[in-house]
Amino acid sequence: MMGRALLIVGLMATIGLLASAALGYGLHGPVGPEMQRHVLVALASCLLLLFSHCWIMFYLIGTGKAIKDAVKEFGLEQQLVEETKRFKNASYPMLMLAMGAAMATFILGGGAATGSLPAWIHHVLFFVTLACQARALQLEWRVLTENEALMANLDRRLAAMPPPGTAPVESAGA
16 A cells, blocks of 8 residues: 555656656746746656655565564565565666656756756756656556565465464364
8 A cells, every 4th residue: 555655656756757847848048937947846856756766665675574574483485585575676776767867857957057068968868767767667566566465465374374372273073
């Protein structure tokens, strides 16, 4: 459930990036209220993007730790822990790239606005950021879905087990 909420925040960030681009491509110069709106929407979008990706990373760390503890406490197969590592290995590089690209686009946008950097660099970075963000959202969707299924399966298995330190109940007539 938490993962889905974070995905929604990531989607909102992507919509914000697109809105920022629309505002940016509608600019008539580097000064004026249009530029302020562009910068504020871009800033809010970048912050949402950073927030969602960072919290998804923390969420995967937290659920991975919970699974690792359950595997240790209940003597379950180590493969469960390996699955959580696979989730992180599959998603973290693209999440970091999307965050880095968004920050670079925002920061270098200031250089483009002042004329100290060619505007095409900012434009190219925006499209790179958008592509990275789209791929990051796709990976997050897959990884969080698989993580949620793993957690639900583990919860079912643990609910069916006797509490640790208790003897299993023997059937009558044995």
